[in-house]
Amino acid sequence: GEDVEQSLFLSVREGDSSVINCTYTDSSSTYLYWYKQEPGAGLQLLTYIFSNMDMKQDQRLTVLLNKKDKHLSLRIADTQTGDSAIYFCAELEGYSTLTFGKGTMLLVSP
Amino acid sequence: DVKVTQSSRYLVKRTGEKVFLECVQDMDHENMFWYRQDPGLGLRLIYFSYDVKMKEKGDIPEGYSVSREKKERFSLILESASTNQTSMYLCASRVRLATNEKLFFGSGTQLSVL
Numbered sequence: 743g744e745d746v747e748q749s750l751f752l753s754v755r756e757g758d759s760s761v762i763n764c765t766y767t768d769s770s771s772t773y774l775y776w777y778k779q780e781p782g783a784g785l786q787l788l789t790y791i792f793s794n795m796d797m798k799q800d801q802r803l804t805v806l807l808n809k810k811d812k813h814l815s816l817r818i819a820d821t822q823t824g825d826s827a828i829y830f831c832a833e834l835e836g837y838s839t840l841t842f843g844k845g846t847m848l849l850v851s852p
Numbered sequence: 853d854v855k856v857t858q859s860s861r862y863l864v865k866r867t868g869e870k871v872f873l874e875c876v877q878d879m880d881h882e883n884m885f886w887y888r889q890d891p892g893l894g895l896r897l898i899y900f901s902y903d904v905k906m907k908e909k910g911d912i913p914e915g916y917s918v919s920r921e922k923k924e925r926f927s928l929i930l931e932s933a934s935t936n937q938t939s940m941y942l943c944a945s946r947v948r949l950a951t952n953e954k955l956f957f958g959s960g961t962q963l964s965v966l
Contacts, residue, residue: 750892775954784856784942784957785895830894839885839910840955844894 746843748831753849760821762846764814764831771833774807775840776816779828788816788829818848826850855879858943858958865965871930873961875943882948884926885955886910886918889940901926933965 745767754760766774771793777785791798791805791814798805804817818825831843859874877884885900887910897910899918907918915937919927926945930937943958 782959784944784959785955786957787954790954839897839900841897842887842895844892 746831746833746841748829748843748846750844751847751849753851754821756821756823756850756852758821760816760818760825760848760850762816762818762829762831762848764816764843766812766814766831766833766841768833768835768841769812770835773834774805774814775830775832775834776803776805777830777832777842779830779845781827785830821848821850823850823852856943856945856956856958858941858961860961861959863961863963865930865933865963867934867965869930869933869965871933871963871965873928873930873941873943873963875926875928875945875958876924877926877945877956878924879945879947879956880923881945881956882923883946884920885944885946886916886926886928887942887944888912889942889960895942898928933963935965937963938965939963 747765775790776788778788779785789800802819806815828845828847830845832840856877865871882903886898887895889895896912898916901907901920904923917929941961944955946955
């Protein structure tokens with residue numbers, strides 16, 4: 743099956759930028775997503791990018807897509823303690839189902 | 853706001869029991885999904901349904917079945933629960949196939965099989 747890989751853990755200080763990286767293998771991905779899961783909750787969509795774009799910015803969030811290297815990143819500017827959560831990268835193959843990475847736990851310390 | 857409601861937040865069952873996990877969405881979504889989430893393994897798709905009475909196997913369907921008799925309700929069934937089915941189960945729904953409509957997730961059911 744298709745694969746989505748992420749690093750498992752990232753620790754930053756409040757006010758710093760966080761960069762969470764993701765690689766995927768499916769060259770037919772149409773959309774790529776970042777979901778956030780806070781403790782005890784389901785997943786919430788943070789942002790997404792269409793596969794023919796290379797960058798998308800949404801307030802403190804910047805998504806970069808390198809389609810040649812199949813690399814996706816999420817940059818959170820001015821990271822806050824409320825950003826502590828697990829972040830999942832996911833790809834949509836065609837318009838069918840999503841394949842999720844294993845999640846990156848972001849810990850923001852004061 | 854779209855609401856995806858999972859009937860139980862925590863469940864404790866015994867090995868061999870038949871277990872029903874219920875999920876209801878209130879936005880007339882056609883597609884519904886069941887995932888399980890395990891530490892270090894992320895989310896894995898068990899089953900999904902494109903519409904009423906339709907079901908498709910996901911990546912790890914063994915030991916599970918599903919039922920979609922009504923559009924708003926998608927049930928996950930463990931015919932004979934086993935300890936390796938102890939996990940967090942997440943239900944999700946989406947408007948329909950062939951769109952970029954986002955997935956809406958429920959809060960999850962933490963199932964422990966003893």
